[in-house]
Amino acid sequence: MIEFQGVTKSFGTVEALRGVSFVVPSGQVTVLIGPSGCGKTTSLRMINRMVEPTDGDVLVDGRKVGSFEPEDLRRGIGYVIQSVGLFPHMSVRDNIGIVPRLLKWDRSRRYKRADELLELVGLDPAAYREKHPHELSGGEAQRIGVARALAADPPILLMDEPFGAVDPLNREVLQKEFVALQRKLRKTVVFVTHDLDEAIRLGDEIILMRDGEIVQQGTPERILAAPENEFVRDFVGNDRALKRLACFSVDNHMRDAETVAESDIETIGNGSAGGNGHAGGSGIYWVHDSNRRLIGLVNTASLEQGASAQRHMTRVRAKDVSVSPVSDLREALSRLLGQGMPAVPVLDEEEQVLGEVCLPDIEALNQTGFER
């Protein structure tokens, strides 16, 4: 756990932080966000004593950071910065192994660890360990930056706009990888960004700052649903209802879907298909082939009594219409609007239907919890 107690920082006459107090819970991602000069990076850099507070205390696990030797403190805290800061004269393996080297691990242990971490961040050790930083793309370099920060398995990770210099496409990939990684590792992460979408996507907790003060702290969903004042409202923007949908994952909000095998498709009209004879809330039957892969759908709303369901089946390409259980509702809504259908199927990796997401459910969700 990291705790700020009335922390103030002045640079000359400029007050970068004005008596800030907050708690960063363990094992979660806490995002510091705000406009430039709000004090978010200064706060981050106080945790590993890159910046010393003018007044107040920063505590890590109940101990004042000022009581550590700065080097010992920093070796126990992973540090990732926007410019990555890989050493150009060292191979990827040596870059990853630099903190273990400072901690005097022997060479074979460092090399083994570097390979493990390359695997962890999704790079082939055999192909990458001997490379030098100038041979890497921006995304690869940033993955190695994360690997370096994790090398000595620190419980805390500080990330200062780590994906800020990566192009949007790669940024999204890196963000998704980071979420997956964090699910496995459960580090205490302090993450600085000025990108609200990134904060919503990655943060368990968001601390919104302005002019060296905290404006609002809470879960992303809470901040979007109930902005505390005009500044927060402006910062989250007019599309906050839409952004808020990114806080909800599909697997928590899908409902059971009616499915039917293509061979049994004519049973739909007879009321004997599936379990209860009615399509799931959406009125759609999802049709699958003999391998249980989605191949099409039948909308009962447009199916007249006695008509052939076979002839009313719309064939679809599973990839184009579906969402995955780890997608968020924003993506699901986009699919719904794009397809013009009352529901989107949720598919697993084998393209089998796990459930469906319906428009009314999303609407209902968006109405609850909103305060004006």
Added chain:
Amino acid sequence: MSSTRQLVTYGVPAAVVAVFAVFVFNEGAQFWTLTTLFPNEPAHLYDRSGLPQLLAEHLVLVGVSSVAAAVVGIAIGVFVTRPPGRDFLSVAQDLSSLAQTFPPVAVLALAVPALGFGFKPTVAALFIYSILPVLNNTISGMEGIPRHLTDASRGIGMTRLQILFLSEFPLAARVIAAGVRTSVIINVGTATVGAVIGAGGLGVVIIGGLVRDNVAFVFSGAMTAALLALIIDWLFSRLETLFFSPRARQEGP
């Protein structure tokens, strides 16, 4: 590598070394060369001491002064780029460029009253004269290290010494090495002046030739010094490619 490039990289230097060695160490070849080039001179071989002896003296002069200049130049350069020494940065740069505006002969003249004749004042003059390139390159090498790298070094928990030796020196090494190379090459030429105050070296033949109005003497000293400079320069370039292989070249993020 194409064969023409290979010829330039290895063939030309090999030829220079061969010419140099034969001219300096084989008196017969030396005599033949000088009589062919200067048939009208009354004498062709310098009689007071042989070229190998003078070459050895020359190398000692250059070696001692260059090592001292490299050590002191790098040390000062590192000091003035640290927070405690930063106040002296401009002073150090000014002083060392001032030192290089002095003609070496003037430095010698000034050094003689303090240090006497011979080896010591010459080494002192060469030392002062060749500090500038080392110091300048050390400063620009250190200042040229991207801030985010120093920041990252600090952030992952390096001590000041570790930052210097694991991060800054390796990154600035290329630039510093170029400074040392320049200073040694300058010294090979300038050391000939030492002969004026009896420090020995290849300048002895040149001065002797000037005194006795003998072009053959002047030529043999000047040519030996020139070839020596070429050979040392080539050695440095080989060392640089050896230590800073293209893989380790400093580029990118």
